Amino acid sequence: MKRSIEPWVAGPLDRFVAESGARVVLLMTSAGQVVAQHGFTRALDVMSAAALGAGIMASTSELGQVIGGEHFGALVHQGTELGVYLSPLPMPDAQWIGLVVFGRDTSIGLVQLFFGQLVSALAGAAPVRETRPVLAENFEADLDASLRALFGD
Numbered sequence: 436m437k438r439s440i441e442p443w444v445a446g447p448l449d450r451f452v453a454e455s456g457a458r459v460v461l462l463m464t465s466a467g468q469v470v471a472q473h474g475f476t477r478a479l480d481v482m483s484a485a486a487l488g489a490g491i492m493a494s495t496s497e498l499g500q501v502i503g504g505e506h507f508g509a510l511v512h513q514g515t516e517l518g519v520y521l522s523p524l525p526m527p528d529a530q531w532i533g534l535v536v537f538g539r540d541t542s543i544g545l546v547q548l549f550f551g552q553l554v555s556a557l558a559g560a561a562p563v564r565e566t567r568p569v570l571a572e573n574f575e576a577d578l579d580a581s582l583r584a585l586f587g588d
Contacts, residue, residue, distance in 0.1 A: 440471045447556035448473060455549040456541035458517070461534040462487060462524065465492065470531060475499040488521055511543055520546050524554055529566050531557075 441548065444462065452460060452473050459474035461481065465491035475481045488586070499507040502544070509522035517536055520543065524531035537546050 440492075443560040444557065447514050447553050447560065448519065450556070451549050451553040454552075455535070455537065457535045457537050457546065459534075459536035461488065462491060463532050463534070465489060465530045465532060474536070484534060488532055491521060492523065492532050509547070513543065518543060518546075522548065522550060524557070526558055527561050570576045 447469050448460065451457065451485050452474055456470055457473070461472045461475070461484050462470040463485045464470065467485045469485050477483070495507050495510060498504045508516065509520060511520045520533075520535040520537065522533050524533045533550060535546055535550065
């Protein structure tokens with residue numbers, strides 16, 4: 436499945452896949468919106484994985500709050516043939532999630548190492564969002580009062 440990926444995401448993602456040996460990678464927002472993917476062949480699989488990954492991260496975070504007031508970090512599930520690494524991916528203006536499927540030909544340690552480098556590369560390459568000044572709640576009334584005081588009624 437081919438999909439347009441922002442160039443500032445594509446380079447770090449390609450390096451991560453090459454270095455980590457990951458078979459499938461999905462980068463998504465905390466709401467499950469897909470940012471980039473590698474290794475999926477069907478759009479339905481991408482959407483399902485994104486929804487499930489975001490749901491798992493939200494549930495785990497809430498569970499941590501309930502049982503101990505802590506935010507849990509990454510999750511690892513290791514099967515006999517495949518492993519899954521699901522981790523928060525902090526970005527400058529949002530929280531993303533990374534889902535990585537890896538085989539027996541790599542290790543969770545390598546995946547974690549290169550995932551950390553991916554996080555750093557993406558955070559450093561993310562475009563700076565232009566922030567607009569937020570007007571005070573009573574801006575119009577204050578402006579009107581100031582203009583009346585300056586120019587009279």
